[in-house]
Amino acid sequence: MITIKTIAGLCGVSRGTVDRVLHGRGKVKPETEELVRQMAEQLGFRPNPAGKALAARKHHPVVGVLLTSEGNPFFDEVIRGIKTAEAQYHIYGLKVLWQTMKGYSLEKQIALIDKLKPQINALIIHPINDARIAEKLDELVRDGCMVVTVNTDIENSLRHCYVGSDYFNGGRTACALLELLLGRENPVHLGIIQGNSHVLGHQQRLEGFRQRMEGLDNFHILAIIENEDDEICSYEQTKRLLAEYPDMNAVFIVAGGVYGACRAILSRNQLRHITAIAFDSVPTTVEMMKKGVLQAILYQHPYRQGHKAMDIVFEYLVNGIEPVSKSYILKNEIKIIENL
Amino acid sequence: MITIKTIAGLCGVSRGTVDRVLHGRGKVKPETEELVRQMAEQLGFRPNPAGKALAARKHHPVVGVLLTSEGNPFFDEVIRGIKTAEAQYHIYGLKVLWQTMKGYSLEKQIALIDKLKPQINALIIHPINDARIAEKLDELVRDGCMVVTVNTDIENSLRHCYVGSDYFNGGRTACALLELLLGRENPVHLGIIQGNSHVLGHQQRLEGFRQRMEGLDNFHILAIIENEDDEICSYEQTKRLLAEYPDMNAVFIVAGGVYGACRAILSRNQLRHITAIAFDSVPTTVEMMKKGVLQAILYQHPYRQGHKAMDIVFEYLVNGIEPVSKSYILKNEIKIIENL
DNA sequence: TTGTACGCGTTATCAC
DNA sequence: GTGATAACGCGTACAA
DSSP, rough: OOOOHHHHHHSSSSSSHOEEEEOOOOSSSSHHHHHHHHHHHHHTTTOHHHHHHHHHHHOOOOOEEEEEEEEEEHHHHHHHHHHHHHHHHHTOOOHHHHEESSSSOOHHHHOOOOOOGGGGSSSEEEEOOOOHHHHHHHHHHHHOOEEEESSSSSSSOSSEEEEEEEEHHHHHHHHHHHHHHHSSSSSSEEEEESSSSSSSSHHHHHHHHHHHHOOTEEEEEEEEEETOOOOHHHHHHHHHHHHHHHHOEEEOOOOOOOHHHHHHHHHHOOOSSSEEEEEOOOOHHHHHHTTTTTTTEEEEOOOHHHHHHHHHHHHHHHHHHOOOSEEEEOOOHHHHHGOO | EEEEEEEHHHHHOOHHHHHHHHHHHSOOHHHHHHHHHHHHHHTOOOHHHHHHHHHTTTTTOHHHHHHHHEOOOOHHEEEHHHHHHHHHHHGGGEEEEEOOOOOOHHHHHHHHHHGGGGGGGGEEEOOOOOHHHHHHHHHHHHHEEEEEEEESSSSSOOSSEEEOHHHHHHHHHHHHHHHHHHHHSSEEEEEEEOOTTTTTHHHHHHHHHHHTTOOOOOEEEEEEEEOOOOHHHHHHHHHHHHHOOOOEEEEESSOOOOOHHHHHHHHHSSSSSOEEEEEEOOOOHHHHHHTTTTTTEEEEOOOHHHHHHHHHHHHHHHHHHOSSSSSEEOEEEEOGGGOO
């Protein structure tokens, strides 16, 4: 095992000098610096996290978590993942400041970022995809704060890393799944219940779905409605859709409002079967799977999203390790009742 | 943060004494012992892993890994998971001894266990489900060696923990998936390609499948063959099966020999479509999905199996933490080409 | 510029 | 029985 001591001994300098070189604190003769750097490089020196952890306990790095999770049960598992990681990293002196909000108010989110800003060394955020938020996050990054987006990414921003699913692929997979369930021969008359077309992930899912649909001659989109992720709106709109298109035999629920849409399908109480799929296994969605309204769902590992986001922040803050990649993408899994 | 020092101070004893109490090394006055124990309990003392790691480096705990992985690409990902964890725990002085074998020879496995036995503090093993192996593992456990079974469990053994999938549920999920793909109305004439009915997991998958099939009046099992996880045998047997039952329209491949069975299906080159599903995403299986022979597969998180097994061993050996549960079960996931 | 010394939490060891 | 001390690897304040 290579330690600072090893390098110091081999270079004939003290541990302090090696440390200064490795941390770029200056005040080292150029030749010495070069020697130490080469030696560390050559021996493949990797600082021991255990030592780092022990030494770093006095810093108490603070992580802010800002989620649009109020009233959105999807985030329950994300939160559980973050909290599990929080407990695990507690001994490293890591502290977490929580902020949650309901809905997608730009002003509210900006206000909460500003509130957290002076207190934190890193931010885990479920961001609204708006240029003003991107600007705010860039401001944080420039001030030395790490920023990790979770579940939803934001365009044109300096954020260090994104942890979440591949929405485009989620749409593709959804379409392929419907093809499997309905076959290539039977005509598929499709109703699409979109969440909010201004939300990046929702857009991308629909694009992915459309791309995968090219060449499927038996697939026909009858209509696309937006429910704004609201259950009541979803219920009313879906009901209207089903009345308007009596030959609809498939429904793709792109984002939220799953329960409302399913209740609308249930309320028709007719013989003709509708094949429906949606995303995420929140309790009401599982209920609708059990009732047979939803044949399958796509699952984006919410627990692991939360945990991984904290892992990345921890590695950066405590061990000084930059994320290996700009994004950490979890697979879209297909779930039916049996393997929930 | 509660440290040994905190407790020592509060009890008016030295850190050494606290350590002796907490590790049951004896040589402590009963009253002192009681006092310290109560104090630690009351304050909820949790030893700091970082400190432990630093202090424990000289122990060099050794983990033996014994897998029947030769010639079985399924284990490639399991191995990758173990190796990633190995690298991560390297700094704690953890060493790993690898042993692999081809096939399922009892004598060979026993010999390899005996070879590892004197050198290891823990064993991660893909065991043959036989009483003689169970006996061997119990022997290890009694000698103070931790034993973790991975991917396949063993019956009636003292092993500390099992990490793997739920085979019974895998079978259930497979049946439910076929029902979704083929519908409840059309008659389903099923051929089942079993691996080896003496392998516990293979048995359980079939049982799960059968249980889920109860009440599906349109499902009919035409035949069940065994391929002994051998590709050639699988190819020949499947070919014979397809010739014998020309109305077969669904195939369930329970375990190995996926490639052989798929090649047999391909070789018929006929118009009638066969819906086929299998387990695990090894390269040849993915190839057959791309060719359209397999509509979907079930995936048992091999990478995470390997990683988790090492996690559990690490926690026990280095931090002295017993596994919370006797088994750690990963979900069976449904994969199609799009979300592989 | 460079070296020394201490603290972080745990544990092994030596001295009493 | 018990206490004191050194060691592990790293970061850093302070001394030289």
